[in-house]
Amino acid sequence: MRRSTAIVFLVIMVLLFSVVWAWAGDPSGVETLQKDPGKALDFVWILLCGFLVMFMQAGFACLESGFCRAKNVTNLMTKNLLDFVAGSLAFWALGFGIIMGTDWMGLIGTSNFFLAGDAYDVNTYLSFFWQMVFAATAATIVSGAVAERLKFQAYLIYSAVVCILIYPVYAHWVWGGGWLSKLPFGLGHLDFAGSGVVHAVGGFIGLAGAIVLGPRFGKFDKDGKAKAIPGHSISLAALGTFILWFGWYGFNPGSTFSAHHLRIAVIAVNTTLSASAGSLTALLLIYGKTGRFDLGMALNGALAGLVAVTAPCAWIASWAAVVIGIVAGFIVVFGVYLLDALHIDDPVGAVPVHGFNGLWGLFAVGIFADGTYGNYATEAPFVKGLLYGGGAGQLISQAFGAVVLVIWAFGCGIILFKILDAILGVRVHPSEEIQGLDILEHGTPAYPEFYSTRF
Amino acid sequence: MRRSTAIVFLVIMVLLFSVVWAWAGDPSGVETLQKDPGKALDFVWILLCGFLVMFMQAGFACLESGFCRAKNVTNLMTKNLLDFVAGSLAFWALGFGIIMGTDWMGLIGTSNFFLAGDAYDVNTYLSFFWQMVFAATAATIVSGAVAERLKFQAYLIYSAVVCILIYPVYAHWVWGGGWLSKLPFGLGHLDFAGSGVVHAVGGFIGLAGAIVLGPRFGKFDKDGKAKAIPGHSISLAALGTFILWFGWYGFNPGSTFSAHHLRIAVIAVNTTLSASAGSLTALLLIYGKTGRFDLGMALNGALAGLVAVTAPCAWIASWAAVVIGIVAGFIVVFGVYLLDALHIDDPVGAVPVHGFNGLWGLFAVGIFADGTYGNYATEAPFVKGLLYGGGAGQLISQAFGAVVLVIWAFGCGIILFKILDAILGVRVHPSEEIQGLDILEHGTPAYPEFYSTRF
């Protein structure tokens, strides 16, 4: 059976190379630069920001494994590596074409698969790189919500599907000139850097996964009370959050996709302030409850603020970023308790952080946009929200998009995980879960030399 | 009491939004770009460097917790997160206005609070981002010197005060057109990237904190002999140092605040060579003493070289950077022993690294500046030190500024910590110190699954 897997993979790979060798694009970039010498700076800016976004993979890997138990660290690290690995290949094969290919009825893109033919062009490759790191981010978010109990095979397939289908289709609707971007209210559904497209999509697929999988052994006691399962390394989790925050400076400012919008400075500031406000709010809320300064929640709070400001960051002023962050702090704290109350087990808080706050970010655009920046452009039409005399139009588009997002992401998620469950079973055997996934699925304990207690 | 804290915070936040909504700045950045198309590149350069500086927070977090004991790791990580979180918000509210606002009698700035009104301008936001990450660096340096015994509430308040008052006022004197920058000797007091403004200020506040707090339980035995308290994770400390070194490439080269000074290449080289020389010197000095290669001191040595070259890096040639680094290596080694001799407990060596070497950096400007770069400009007047026929003028300005710095930073530090001590007591209860701050202040042990020995 396993050999077959290996073979299947190689076959697929071979197929991948039945690609046209001719091209009509600009692979050397000479023409592009002649047409617009400013492109050189744009390429530098977008690539460097893209590198930062890719580095977020390290952040997720550290955060998630730090928040889980030592016996599952190898598994989490493998998942975080492989979703980027499998995701980028799947996205190269199909996903990218579905987002950015020539639009078909506002539903999907239909060209540029395998970056073959005309797609062999510096501009297309640049766009691919950017979209690819975003897709991988959406994919990796899920690994946190389904941590410590999902079978690895299931995870591999799932990541590919997210990068081939679930993410690209929705992203096409919003960013690829699809129907959501053309909604008749405000300027259509807007999501600057992906609070919705990336984070909420990832979060709600994760929610679906967490529901289908059910809670980890020991997460809820007989009488259904939620119990805490502390992470094995706070320093790893904190480092991961710092890396994510750092990477977010590529994620948000880079989304102008142009270095000639000096607005990037405003975006960087808003990103920072919202994260800070979210973190401080979460810290103080828990402090109000337990009288202790809870780092785990402060880390989630910072990420919550980052997620929430991702959609509006280009269209708002600093004070709004702070408000958005404070609200994000409330959302993440109550979101964590809500999931516990619903007996849904999300080991690292991916759903409240990315799912709930992703939606909040979409609404925030319709509320706080102040008309200083346009549709990825410095010229009119500018985006205006409720508070700045833009009326309810934009807010309606945002709400509409949010609803569609939840239906699509959560719906596809449920279906995907149900199918995987039917075919190969998504959940590991209880004894394997108790012993930890590292040994049985990977054979490699993460810290073989150190005793681990906490029975 | 704790609820009140939470409420107070929310009230403050609400107040923060009593902000003007009109603006006369250039929030979209269009005019700025028209006036000077070169700005696009400058924005890209400054932002990316600023991101690197922000990432230094991760470096400090890793270094400090790696050099401390496992029982205080959650506490140190929380402090390193929160000084950025609280610091950035405080700096947004007031600090930035005090550095960069319209000058009042050369003492403080008086506008741009909350980035409101005319401050809603891409240039102002850019400047804010840059100054904010620097302020946060100054704040975070202290956490190392006061590690393993400072109460968390005290730390939160302290960080805010540093970012609102202590740092901004001094920074205004040097960088905001304040009186020190106008000293009549040489070109006035000069500190290119902040050996003094950022590092020495942080270091001497830390010294004040360490003195007010007193040494950790067990640091000095009955007969007053200093004992070593080894850090819990050398790998974490080493990683932190690598991250800091990496971030420094934003810190120093970015301080040209322009991408059109090709001098940035020289700055990057000098930064590297000084760090290397500092590290090798420290390593060999300890090797000469104990016959073993001491990584801890080599890490401190690298940072010492980085701190020392931060002020002169733009004005010197590579050979001078090496000399500066070697001297920095000596200073950090003897600084560490000096503090022990004085019975001052600085767990991670923040005072010798940032304090003493920060001052050395200021003097180095007056000695090695070779007249190839001006006052953040590629045109004359150029900065010339003793060795290049600049006479003693510049050196006098540097010495003067150094004295003022020590008085201001150390003075404010003592006052601040004394007041905090009077109000809520800065030091945790001895039993709490022995058990570690993680459990009682945060409730979260950093490594719950691993036995920790070393009684």
Added chain:
Amino acid sequence: MRRSTAIVFLVIMVLLFSVVWAWAGDPSGVETLQKDPGKALDFVWILLCGFLVMFMQAGFACLESGFCRAKNVTNLMTKNLLDFVAGSLAFWALGFGIIMGTDWMGLIGTSNFFLAGDAYDVNTYLSFFWQMVFAATAATIVSGAVAERLKFQAYLIYSAVVCILIYPVYAHWVWGGGWLSKLPFGLGHLDFAGSGVVHAVGGFIGLAGAIVLGPRFGKFDKDGKAKAIPGHSISLAALGTFILWFGWYGFNPGSTFSAHHLRIAVIAVNTTLSASAGSLTALLLIYGKTGRFDLGMALNGALAGLVAVTAPCAWIASWAAVVIGIVAGFIVVFGVYLLDALHIDDPVGAVPVHGFNGLWGLFAVGIFADGTYGNYATEAPFVKGLLYGGGAGQLISQAFGAVVLVIWAFGCGIILFKILDAILGVRVHPSEEIQGLDILEHGTPAYPEFYSTRF
């Protein structure tokens, strides 16, 4: 004896300053910018990419120590810090001049030592920074192959020699206008970002070191069967790999040494896809063998893909990058088994990853180059390989260079380590090896508070 070491060092340093103070270069960068305003962007691009490359040092440090045992972590961290520290200083003193100085008979460069005299020029400093981080990478690769048994003194000397001689001479032949770059076949020997110059050189010196040292105690049992010696921290190793991958985005795209080659976008994409393909292939190969998902090998696989694509990345299309990565995955897996079969102990897999795949990368240029990019230029002559009608010419140059590389790197490596062995003995005492290098060589256990088992 140790004091002497310290003194020797200081003497050397003093000598270093017998440097000319006059200069005829452009230290302020004004002329350079006037001649070509585009330089500002190039400087920004090259420096930022160079910073990323420097950050790879952190990646190597984490990967290597994660893959080794806790008792040698301090030693590995010290080596990874010191090869950069000693390496950069040695490279400044001599190495750089040997690569980039005025060519002497196509064999070595002969100027710019100590960056003195005319070398005090922003362009020279920029070039130095770039070459320096590359040299340090070559040096650091070796530390993995010789881990857990090499004496520290030997390591210090070795790093200096690599950065002064072994690396610079070969780099001069390929990148400094030396004879290999002038081979009469194709466009001469080509190695875009250093699959050969950096990685294969490092890998084969490492192979020499591993052979001279012999395997670690316990690596092979009485009947010569290879035994696994698991690393102490998978999370550290995984983080290290993510950091390396991140840093590679500076390593490859930055090697255009110009931001005006939009080809950088293609390079970034190829780098990603090859890494992904390498990782997935390695994972599945082991899965086919043991039925478990082996993270360690997947990490090596990703690096293998990165190394292999480093030489061709600028000259190929995405599909070729995927093929190159798949082959790299096979090479690394079989390379690991091959070394075991040969009773050569390479604790972290540096030889298969950097050595074998470095060579594969050189050949790949001659096979897949598609004529879309020239010799670090967007104009003709373009590089064409076998599959794109370039004939065998380029492939011959590549093969020739590969042979020369192996002879030079492996040869020098053997000689260097044999000499060191004769003078001070390269291998630590068996009892020291069993107890771990941390305590006896450095005095500092990496995790003093944690029990370590696995007897």
Added chain:
Amino acid sequence: MKEIRAVIRIEKMRDVLDALENNGHPGVSVERIEGHGRQAGLVEQFRGREFKVDLLPKARLDIVCKDEDVDALVKLIAEKAKTGEIGDGKIFIHPVENAMRIRTGETGEAAI
């Protein structure tokens, strides 16, 4: 006075401790040990190479109790720790001559 030393599966720890608590025998010392018996070791792998680990993680409970409580406690522990699979572990009974509660200085059975 006797000491009961029970080597059990780590995952059974919680149940046994709770059972003891509920039966009024709170006093216990727990150690994390590695054991080797009939049970086959684990096969682990690292970078593509497999290897056998013959020492398996186990938990050991040390409980000092009155002579008359021994049988009941052993029964209780055995019952809670049993899976019937190889590797369930063993219980050993050691003699104890005296005990002392440091806090109060009480000795003998009063100290247990």
Added chain:
Amino acid sequence: MKEIRAVIRIEKMRDVLDALENNGHPGVSVERIEGHGRQAGLVEQFRGREFKVDLLPKARLDIVCKDEDVDALVKLIAEKAKTGEIGDGKIFIHPVENAMRIRTGETGEAAI
């Protein structure tokens, strides 16, 4: 020959060891255990949720000594380890039948 097994507070470890050393009883084996007795557990929290940890870290000293030294050593340890607060720990006395110093092969009391 007897074995004294003293479960004490980790923070008292140093004092007890020094006291033993100074009283000419250097030989000791130290274990890091987790214990449960009268002492109430800790309340920890993670991501906003509190939970009780009832096993507390303790240190255990195992000292094999001559019969006649037992009382003195117990007294010494108890005195150094005592705070009077719940959680001070306990000392148990076990019989030991023989001892051997591996290095020399000496057995019996000579080996202690």
Added chain:
Amino acid sequence: MKEIRAVIRIEKMRDVLDALENNGHPGVSVERIEGHGRQAGLVEQFRGREFKVDLLPKARLDIVCKDEDVDALVKLIAEKAKTGEIGDGKIFIHPVENAMRIRTGETGEAAI
């Protein structure tokens, strides 16, 4: 029934375990302890300052066996664990009153 408790050097662990296995005494529990005896402590250093660590890492084997096996096993262990250097460790013999195999409920020597 007796319990053999052998404190040995960590690096001798493997040899001793293998020897036991080959002599048909697979059952053993291993603990990681820190010990202090005649052996001089280590000098470590941190950030330029040296300090003495007097507790050294050791491994302890606990083996319960039939009375008649004791001597043979002790001989075997001592032989394998010996280097002749200070720090080789010690072996102690403790009485054991009973044993039980949890899996089967067997007691007495059958359970060993």
